Amino acid sequence: MRAETSVAPALSAVAPARRWARERLVEAGVEPSRLEVLVLLVSELVTNAVAHADPPVVLRVDVDDVRTRIEVTDGAREEPVLRNxxxxxxxxxxxxxxxxxxxxxGTAVEEDGVAVKAVWFELRHDHVPADLARFVREP
Structure with missing residues (x-):
């Protein structure tokens, strides 16, 4: 299942984007134990895009048999910074x-006439991140 939606370049667009992603993930049959992690990470990715990037902002969801991939593209070239x-x-x-x-x-820069930065993450369906393993019960 693949889907995409435009996201308004405003913090008020984060909640609707999160709801849209949740609906797509549920339609794709994502397990509840992974659904909440994915929705949290969608929220973080979209928040960064609307707070620090240039429009247009597009949210993409791609679910297959192996993994779920979430991607947000925007018009800025600055890459996100991993902080602690x-x-x-x-x-x-x-x-x-x-x-x-x-x-x-990771990140990628696409140049099809217009420079677009993509920030993406994947969660394999057989993977429980170590930081979450103590909270997630496998079926």
């Missing part, structure tokens, strides 16, 4: 969550 903020910091954890909770992640 102190516990007292109010932000800066989005990419850290993606790094720790996904199976893999």
């Amino acid at each position: 903020p102190p516990p007292t910091a109010l932000g800066g954890r989005g990419v850290m969550f993606i790094d720790r909770l996904s199976s893999s992640w």
Whole structure:
């Protein structure tokens, strides 16, 4: 299953994007134990895109037999920065969550007439990230 939607370049668009992604993931049959992790990471990825990038912002969901891939494209070239903020910091954890909770992640720059940056992550269906293993019960 593949789907995509445009996301308004505003923080108020994060919740609707998260709901849209949840609906697509449920339609694709993603297990509940992975669904919540994916929705959290979608929220982080979309928040970073609308807060730090240039429009247009597009959210893509791709689910196959092996993994779920989420991708957000935007018009900025600046790549996300992996930080390890102190516990007292109010932000800066989005990419850290993606790094720790996904199976893999990365960025790419596409140039089909217009420069577009893609930030993506994948969660393999057979993978439970070490940071979540103690919280997730396998069926």
